[in-house]
Amino acid sequence: MCGRYAASRRPEELTGIFGIQRWDPKETLAPSWNIAPTDNVRVVLERPLKGEAAAAFPPGPVRQLRTLKWGLVPSWSKSPEAAAKMINARAETVHEKPSFRQAFATRRCLLPGDGYFEWVTDAAERELEEQGRRKRPRKQPYFVTPVDGSVMAMAGLYEFWRDRTLPGDHPLAWWATCTVVTTEAETTPLAGATGGEGPQSLAEIHPRMPLVLPPDRWDAWLDPARTDPDEVRELLAPPPAGLMRAHPVPTGVSNVRNDGPELVTELDGPEVGTLF
Incomplete structure (x- = not known):
């Protein structure tokens, strides 16, 4: 799964990387190294503009950098309460x-990030738990990030939900939400894995991982005219192995109230561990 990630690139940088045609400075988010479910996040999507904003562009979809809430609320949902459960x-x-289903057919997006976090319980902690000597085993957070330092473009879906308890022109009447698509984690050795302590593959960290799309799939994934489910499913193939690396990071990331670049600092080895 993907339940926490970092995204520190500025909108100006993302504009160049993804070929963004429009972004609203009023929607700019501060960099974050500890994004959690229900937070506002940046996404890249393509859809037509409406009103005065559309006049500056040719007819048709416009590639945009938008701010959405992480945790998808289906359009038919009676309330947004399930959003925190639909982050993946x-x-x-x-x-x-x-x-x-409907968002997969017509409302796909990319969530740019630096990397994502997962928590690992080592063998010693598991043994203590099995022996009844540890009720809550301590876990070590790891940061998984592209080997070359490039942006991590996670496949996502987005949706609009209407709060019918509010007038249509109310600023909170419409919710724009998103989710991250996940796939089976790689079992191939991680870049830099030495066979010593620590996970040797992404699958040893967690059985699931975000579906990270390589640049040659971005256009097809974002294209809202591509609606055939079988055709879109072809884009869900995992990227080539060996593109990601993982390293232990400070346990401070386990607290969602903490934020800052120090949370992705690479440690020489695991810390004592943290309850999470």
């Missing part, structure tokens, strides 16, 4: 699940 959508079933 499984690549294997996203095309058939009622909550994601």
Whole structure:
């Protein structure tokens, strides 16, 4: 799964990387190294503009950098309460699940990030738990990030939900939300893995990982005219192995109230661990 990630690039940089045609400075988010479910996040999407904003562009979809809430609320949902539970959508079933099916066909996006976090319980902690000597095993956070330092473009879906308890022109009447598509984690050795302590593959960290799309799939994934489910599913193939690395980071990231670049600092080895 993906339940916490970092995104520190400025909008100006993302504009160049993704070929953004429009972004609203009023929607700018501060860099964050500890993004959590229900936070506002940046996404790249393509859709037509409306009103005065559309006059500056040719007819048709416009590639935009938008701010959405992480945790998808289906358009047919009676309330937004389930948003925190819909931060991820499984690549294997996203095309058939009622909550994601329509968004998968027509409302796909990319979530730019620096990397994502997962927590690992080592063998010693698991043994203590099995022996009943540890009720809550301590876990070590790891940061998974592209080897070359490039942006991590996570496949995502977005949706609009209307709060019908409010007038249509109320600023909170419409919710724009998103989810991250996940896939099976790689079992191939991680870049830099030495066979010593620590996970040797992404699958040893967690069985699931965000579906990171390489640049040659961005255009097809974002294209809202590409609506055939079978055609879109072809884009869900995992990227080539060996593109990601993982390193232990300070346990401070386990507290969602903490933020800052120090949370992705690479440690020489695992810390004592943290309850999470």
